[in-house]
Amino acid sequence: MADLVIRRKKEFTFGLIGVNIYLDNKKIGRIDRGEIKKWNIEEGKHTLFAKGGLVLKSQKITFEAKHNEVFVIEIESFGNGYVKSFLQIKKLEIINK
Numbered sequence: 001m002a003d004l005v006i007r008r009k010k011e012f013t014f015g016l017i018g019v020n021i022y023l024d025n026k027k028i029g030r031i032d033r034g035e036i037k038k039w040n041i042e043e044g045k046h047t048l049f050a051k052g053g054l055v056l057k058s059q060k061i062t063f064e065a066k067h068n069e070v071f072v073i074e075i076e077s078f079g080n081g082y083v084k085s086f087l088q089i090k091k092l093e094i095i096n097k
Contacts, residue, residue: 002065009076010034019052058087070095
């Protein structure tokens with residue numbers, strides 16, 4: 001098993017909107033402003049993205065999870081105005097347990 005850790009920045013912009021986390025096109029949970037959450041994930045190739053509100057969506061990232069690895073990812077909003085904004089996933093680091 002591997003771990004996925006997601007940090008959501010504590011931002012004023014879109015801070016009241018919860019963000020849903022999707023792994024391999026399945027919702028695995030929700031993260032609110034300033035939260036850090038951890039999920040155990042299977043080994044192998046995965047695709048991750050986030051959605052919030054009606055139009056906020058992040059890019060999709062693909063990664064390979066290996067035994068005893070921890071993927072640390074940060075989500076923040078990016079853009080100018082609600083319609084032109086999106087969520088941004090930043091791959092921060094991979095840690096071996």
